[in-house]
Amino acid sequence: MSSTVTNDAPEPVVLTLDEVFTLSRNVLLRHGMSEAHADAIARVITQGQRDECHSHGIYRLLVCARSLKSGKVDARAEPTLRDIAPGVLAVDAHYGFSLLAFETGLPVLAQKARSQGVAAMTINHCFHFSALWPEVEAIAAQGLVGIAMNPSHSWVAPAGGTRGVFGTNPLAFAWPREGGLPFVFDFATSAIARGDIELHAREGKPIPPHWALNSDGQPTTDARAALDGAMQTFGGHKGSALAAMIELLAGALIGDLTSMESQAFDGGAGASPCHGELVIAIDPRRFGGDGYEAGQARAERLFAAITAQGARLPSQRRFEARGRSERDGVKVPRALYDDVLKLLD
Amino acid sequence: MSSTVTNDAPEPVVLTLDEVFTLSRNVLLRHGMSEAHADAIARVITQGQRDECHSHGIYRLLVCARSLKSGKVDARAEPTLRDIAPGVLAVDAHYGFSLLAFETGLPVLAQKARSQGVAAMTINHCFHFSALWPEVEAIAAQGLVGIAMNPSHSWVAPAGGTRGVFGTNPLAFAWPREGGLPFVFDFATSAIARGDIELHAREGKPIPPHWALNSDGQPTTDARAALDGAMQTFGGHKGSALAAMIELLAGALIGDLTSMESQAFDGGAGASPCHGELVIAIDPRRFGGDGYEAGQARAERLFAAITAQGARLPSQRRFEARGRSERDGVKVPRALYDDVLKLLD
Missing domain, CATH: 3.30.1370.60 (Malate/L-lactate/L-sulpholactate dehydrogenase, NADPH binding domain)
Structure with missing residues (x-):
């Protein structure tokens, strides 16, 4: 593992994708998952971290551990x-x-x-x-x-x-x-991921009025009121x-x-x-x-007409992150990394 | 036909659904449609008029006649x-x-x-x-x-x-x-039907900025500029x-x-x-x-949870119109009715 840490400021930990997979797999096995489940989940966590979808990367191990503790999930169920x-x-x-x-x-x-x-x-x-x-x-x-x-x-x-x-x-x-x-x-x-409203509530920041309703059913800019009400x-x-x-x-x-x-x-x-x-x-x-190739070409012309005017195809940001991560590894915040390591205790 | 007309103000023409169907079918046959096409289209036009989707009612006969005149549509094609x-x-x-x-x-x-x-x-x-x-x-x-x-x-x-x-x-x-x-x-x-932008352009009314872009690719409230640009x-x-x-x-x-x-x-x-x-x-x-009935019941509980809080299911307005039309017939603006009759000349 090629982590770079100083004693004063917590720098992110840099992990290769193989390291993310192994760490995730070990945490999952440690929490009672069968090998088959641990492999399947570790693969997807690695993909999330790789694509810089941070809430679906190794952060998800914390959520997973909580779900396992709730006692409802069968960690060894065979489909x-x-x-x-x-x-x-x-x-x-x-x-x-x-x-x-x-x-x-x-x-x-x-x-x-x-x-x-x-x-x-x-x-x-x-x-x-x-x-x-x-x-x-x-x-x-x-x-x-x-x-x-x-x-x-x-x-x-x-x-x-x-x-x-x-x-x-x-x-x-x-x-x-x-x-x-x-x-x-x-x-x-x-309108938005629930996690984004939670983040705004934690930081005391207002939310746009089209995200949620308060418990009276009125649009609200108060993130805490939104969590007690309903999303839109x-x-x-x-x-x-x-x-x-x-x-x-x-x-x-x-x-x-x-x-x-x-x-x-x-x-x-x-x-x-x-x-x-x-x-x-x-x-x-x-x-x-027989028209399969023509259909593929037609789709490519559609994509070209979108990108030629400066618009992006969906997922391009993820794909760019994927390229970076495959080349340079991924950066994990030190605090998160430490929290994940604690799951191995 | 139970139409009510005075000589001063043009009152709408009231037609039964059978009358809408027959009128539509006759217009379509008059324009060279095969019986099979005329029947299929007249049925759907009658449904549109019945549900008060006015742009899909007998108004559509005018659009249809124009499309037939373009010479591209085969009015007798057999699928x-x-x-x-x-x-x-x-x-x-x-x-x-x-x-x-x-x-x-x-x-x-x-x-x-x-x-x-x-x-x-x-x-x-x-x-x-x-x-x-x-x-x-x-x-x-x-x-x-x-x-x-x-x-x-x-x-x-x-x-x-x-x-x-x-x-x-x-x-x-x-x-x-x-x-x-x-x-x-x-x-x-x-964001909106194209016909709504055309209607605003005809009436010289502004449109909301999220409907369309002008030809420079900027959001516009000018309906004519929107028609020369692109919808959103x-x-x-x-x-x-x-x-x-x-x-x-x-x-x-x-x-x-x-x-x-x-x-x-x-x-x-x-x-x-x-x-x-x-x-x-x-x-x-x-x-x-074996769980089919349970699934149907589950769907009904979902619908009830929506309507119990005063929200509407989609298409309710259409269904209410349907009830009215089946009972009382449909009202067609006199000018539109006259235009459709001209298609029989």
Whole structure:
């Protein structure tokens, strides 16, 4: 490990990606995780740290340890697969974290997408672990289009409402690009991540009025009042409609909890949300047939028309960070690093 | 026809839904449409008028006549079906309007969704006709979840950009509800419908600055400058990401035109956009299995939590209009009615 520390000012610790993986894996094993879960989660934590999504990097080990302490997560659950239709694979995570369930199901989902053209994978009874972009990127790495979504806890009010019903309900999408990084987005249908409101509350800073409502259902600039009230969706009634769609598709459709139910299930423990997830994979070769290459070229012309006018494709910041991290390693704040090391005690 | 007219002030003409259908069908036949196309389009125009979506009611007959005059639309094209994968049906509209293609493919799509769990229908080489809600509602009427999307013309700039790349790219979704109207939304990924900007321009009224950019790529409140510039997406970079997804899924994936290409194909004729469409159908019975009823109940609890706090479900205004129209008939402005009658000359 090539860390640089002085005695006065805490400088960040520099870790290689292999070191991030090993550290994460060791912490997870130390907290009772099975090897399979520890590997799956450590891989995604390494990806988060690599892409400088700091709340999804090794910081997440602290969240994970708290979730394990809540006693609801099964750290050794073995996912089971069930073929429920030619186009649908159901994975039961048995109240373990979601990532091993995703990894276990992915080869079957990919095979179904190739044979059927379009296929779905439902993941049930999982504790949410990370952003969804690692999953849709893994689908795109197989040459398939990926879509993923899940509910969370009911922090978000519907448009025109005053109380939380929806989760922050992320929607992620990836389009595979020949010989390059995919076109990827992964966004919350809430106006902002809940963590951003928490950060403002900690720092006593005001928030923009379209982020949240106070407990009287009125827009507020007070971050603490927002945490006692409800968040807003992005984009008004359109974002609210999307959030509802995600509750329906990744909750009611797949026989798993809505965000309201997941919140109740948590019972104030503050663990990661327990819910289901819907993943869709589409084979562009089956759709495109002889025109597959032409479709790829058409997509590239679309991307070029966006970037040629100075606009960015989604995820470009992550991809730039990825390049830096693969070359130079990642910088971890000393205090965070120390907190993570304590998890090894 | 129970119209009420005085000689001084033009009162609206009141028509029954049957009268709307017959009038629409006659106009379409008079303009050279085949019976099959005229029936399919007249049905959807009647639905639009019934739900008081005025731009999709009999007003649309004027737009349709203009599109037919452009000479690009084949008013008698017979859609052909091709089974390209167990989960994918491809419908070629052969440069006719989209609705007959949708109607022709729907039974096969529904059968595929029931046998595969999830299935897709691509519609290629069609001229756009209407909103997408009649299509996803038709899917929901079969007890299936429906999703539909299509590009249009490249009027909309990507977030952070200055020039049009995306269409107004609608996304529609319907969830079937036992014994009732479905949960339905259908929204443009642009901040506003293009027609609303045109209306403001005609009336010389300013527009909100988040609707559009002028030709220098700056936000503008001048509706005429907006029409010469580019529209904005709803919801900033998130709406922009969704708009891109629709170009990819309902353009590049399915071997059809992106909005930029559709605009070029139109060549200034001002016809309805020519493009493809992606329709997805999901069978909740296949996903839910023995838990299907529980999933339906879960969805109803979600809807109740929304409406109990005074928020509305999407499409409620349409459904209320539907009730009124089925009971009392529809009111059509006299001038519009006269313009439509002239199409019969």
